[in-house]
Amino acid sequence: xxxxxxxxxxxxxxxxxxxxxxxxxxxxxYMNLPCPIPFEELQRxxxxxxxxxxxxxxxxxxxxxxxxxxxxxxSVFMGPTEIPSQSAETxxxxxxxxxxxxxxxxxxxxxxxxxxxxxxxxxxxxxxLTDNLSVKANAQLTNEPHMSHGMVNxxxxxxxxxxxxxxxxxxxxxxxxxxxxxxxxxxxxxxxWAGQHRKSGLGYAxxxxxxxxxxxxxxxxxxxxxLSYVQKVSEKVSLASDFMYNYMTKxxxxxxxxxxxxxxxxxxxxxxxxGCTTAYLEERLNMGLNFILSAEIDHSKKDYKFGFxxxxx
Amino acid sequence: MAAQPKRGGVSLPERRSAAKxxxxxxxxxxxxxxxxxxxxxxxxxxxxxxxxxxxTGKAAWIxxxxxxxxxxxxxxxxxxxxxxxELELQQASLLGAPPTASVSx
Numbered sequence: 001x002x003x004x005x006x007x008x009x010x011x012x013x014x015x016x017x018x019x020x021x022x023x024x025x026x027x028x029x030y031m032n033l034p035c036p037i038p039f040e041e042l043q044r045x046x047x048x049x050x051x052x053x054x055x056x057x058x059x060x061x062x063x064x065x066x067x068x069x070x071x072x073x074x075s076v077f078m079g080p081t082e083i084p085s086q087s088a089e090t091x092x093x094x095x096x097x098x099x100x101x102x103x104x105x106x107x108x109x110x111x112x113x114x115x116x117x118x119x120x121x122x123x124x125x126x127x128x129l130t131d132n133l134s135v136k137a138n139a140q141l142t143n144e145p146h147m148s149h150g151m152v153n154x155x156x157x158x159x160x161x162x163x164x165x166x167x168x169x170x171x172x173x174x175x176x177x178x179x180x181x182x183x184x185x186x187x188x189x190x191x192x193w194a195g196q197h198r199k200s201g202l203g204y205a206x207x208x209x210x211x212x213x214x215x216x217x218x219x220x221x222x223x224x225x226x227l228s229y230v231q232k233v234s235e236k237v238s239l240a241s242d243f244m245y246n247y248m249t250k251x252x253x254x255x256x257x258x259x260x261x262x263x264x265x266x267x268x269x270x271x272x273x274x275g276c277t278t279a280y281l282e283e284r285l286n287m288g289l290n291f292i293l294s295a296e297i298d299h300s301k302k303d304y305k306f307g308f309x310x311x312x313x
Numbered sequence: 314m315a316a317q318p319k320r321g322g323v324s325l326p327e328r329r330s331a332a333k334x335x336x337x338x339x340x341x342x343x344x345x346x347x348x349x350x351x352x353x354x355x356x357x358x359x360x361x362x363x364x365x366x367x368x369t370g371k372a373a374w375i376x377x378x379x380x381x382x383x384x385x386x387x388x389x390x391x392x393x394x395x396x397x398x399e400l401e402l403q404q405a406s407l408l409g410a411p412p413t414a415s416v417s418x
Binding site: 297 | 379382390
């Protein structure tokens with residue numbers, strides 16, 4: 001179904017946006033459409049509300065700013081981590097690690113590095129060459145062979161479109177393009193080629209947003225169909241729902257959740273069609289001191305994960 | 314009556330065949346069709362009620378823990394937010410009164 005529409009259709013709305021300029025205020029001005037959000041953030045409202053970073057165990061993060069631009073971060077994590085197993089049972093192994101990180105944040109340049117006691121090193125770079133062109137890179141090195149990877153993205157931002165080209169190790173190439181078609185609707189397309197696995201894919205996405213709601217849909221030739229809807233009920237509360245369907249493996253998941261952003265805390269809860277409910281609470285105890293509670297209950301697999309943590313700075 | 318297996322695999326146990334009638338009056342009463350049918354009905358009723366209790370228990374557990382995770386923190390936080398609002402309202406009314414009192418002097 002994704003292969004029937006050729007990628008050239010995303011270029012046709014571009015012609016339509018160059019139609020005659022109208023003087024009446026009610027008519028939309030197709031020459032001055034807003035710049036759309038980046039392609040990877042298409043479903044960001046739904047992702048932020050429905051998929052908080054739940055964890056199991058203790059988490060402690062301390063960020064110390066040395067300068068206006070430079071800061072160091074120390075982080076401790078102790079708790080069981082799941083390892084993927086072929087049987088239905090989940091296997092958890094208690095692990096503990098300490099992570100040291102350094103961040104340099106400038107208006108044009110952002111450098112982030114992390115090193116962990118289990119031998120992993122992460123690095124992220126974001127460099128705004130000009131107003132419109134920016135380069136992003138991230139890399140992860142591990143002890144295990146063949147598990148290290150890196151990726152570079154080049155983003156170009158036009159007046160009412162954005163395009164991105166990415167290259168990763170293992171001969172991974174990808175390109176995406178998103179265009180504002182009306183002040184509320186934007187359409188996008190992407191292609192990727194993975195040399196190592198000899199796979200290529202195509203995807204389309206659309207996003208409709210107003211002040212009160214955001215609806216986004218994404219279809220990919222890898223078999224994934226993902227639709228999401230977020231409604232802002234008031235300035236503190238928003239409700240989100242998500243539907244994911246894989247037409248190759250016939251996997252369906254639907255979830256509904258809420259996101260309460262109050263003055264002292266942020267509470268996110270979600271319930272799933274797989275029988276899994278999660279809740280994530282971040283409470284501000286003091287200036288710069290945040291207390292985090294995370295809970296995830298999977299009734300069908302009988303897997304219970306609870307975590308607590310503290311974030312300083 | 315032998316029950317067909319229903320949806321979910323729940324089915325009543327098979328009926329045992331009736332015993333031979335004895336000459337003793339008590340044995341004759343206990344082996345009469347009325348008493349044996351009553352006994353079978355009681356067995357079935359206890360079996361069904363056990364299953365019902367178990368599934369109600371399971372549903373109550375799932376509903377209870379889900380409510381505990383999703384709703385209890387929400388109620389607590391909304392209550393705190395309301396308390397904070399009331400406190401602020403009180404502070405605003407307290408601080409609001411003195412300046413006008415001093416001006417009117």
